[in-house]
Amino acid sequence: MAAAKEIALRRLSVRARSRTELARDLKSRDVPPEVAAEVLDRFSEVGLIDDGMFAAEWVESRGGRSGASRLRQELRLKGVAEEHIAEAIGARDEDADLTAARQLAARKTSSMSALDEVVRRRRLTAFLGRRGFSSSVIRRVVEEALAAEPEGFDD
Numbered sequence: 666m667a668a669a670k671e672i673a674l675r676r677l678s679v680r681a682r683s684r685t686e687l688a689r690d691l692k693s694r695d696v697p698p699e700v701a702a703e704v705l706d707r708f709s710e711v712g713l714i715d716d717g718m719f720a721a722e723w724v725e726s727r728g729g730r731s732g733a734s735r736l737r738q739e740l741r742l743k744g745v746a747e748e749h750i751a752e753a754i755g756a757r758d759e760d761a762d763l764t765a766a767r768q769l770a771a772r773k774t775s776s777m778s779a780l781d782e783v784v785r786r787r788r789l790t791a792f793l794g795r796r797g798f799s800s801s802v803i804r805r806v807v808e809e810a811l812a813a814e815p816e817g818f819d820d
Contacts, residue, residue: 669696669704677708681719684709685744720745720753730769732762735797763806766798770810778814786811 672694673687682690684705691701708714723743724736731739733754740750758764773792777785786807793803 666700666704668694669700672696673704673708673713677713681722682714683716683719683740683743683745684714687714689744716745717749717752719743720749721756724753724757728757728761729765731796732766732793732798732802733757734799738797762798762802766793766796766802766806767809769793769796770806774810774814782811 669691672691676682676687676690687705687708688701691704692698696704705714720740723740723745727736727739736754737750740753741747770789770793773789774785777788780788789807789810790803793806794800798806
């Protein structure tokens with residue numbers, strides 16, 4: 666039991682983790698399932714593991730560079746329950762995705778000024794799509810970003 670506690674505490678000292686992540690870590694270290702469950706239950710009781718708080722912190726820390734779709738996918742992979750995911754993503758400001766996408770697009774377009782508009786549009790759309798933004802946000806941000814660029818650099 667002491668070894669299982671030590672493993673879990675060491676993992677938590679690096680960053681917050683979901684209960685599922687810790688359970689996987691303990692299983693990979695050949696900790697018996699009943700011991701792992703006991704340790705994880707105790708950690709939950711004392712507040713060292715809280716999937717709701719973990720999801721909220723994850724969305725807060727990564728929300729500036731990822732869209733809701735990507736955040737949802739990352740949390741699912743970490744084993745966070747859907748109700749915690751919905752609550753964490755639902756707590757975001759309505760315009761959070763739009764703001765984050767605009768900031769990313771502004772940085773990305775500055776490095777693509779020498780490219781043709783069609784290429785810039787395609788690359789920016791793909792970049793924001795990989796970041797998990799919705800198609801409506803991508804469409805709006807790409808149009809804004811390309812319209813904001815100075816004219817006449819294609820000469």
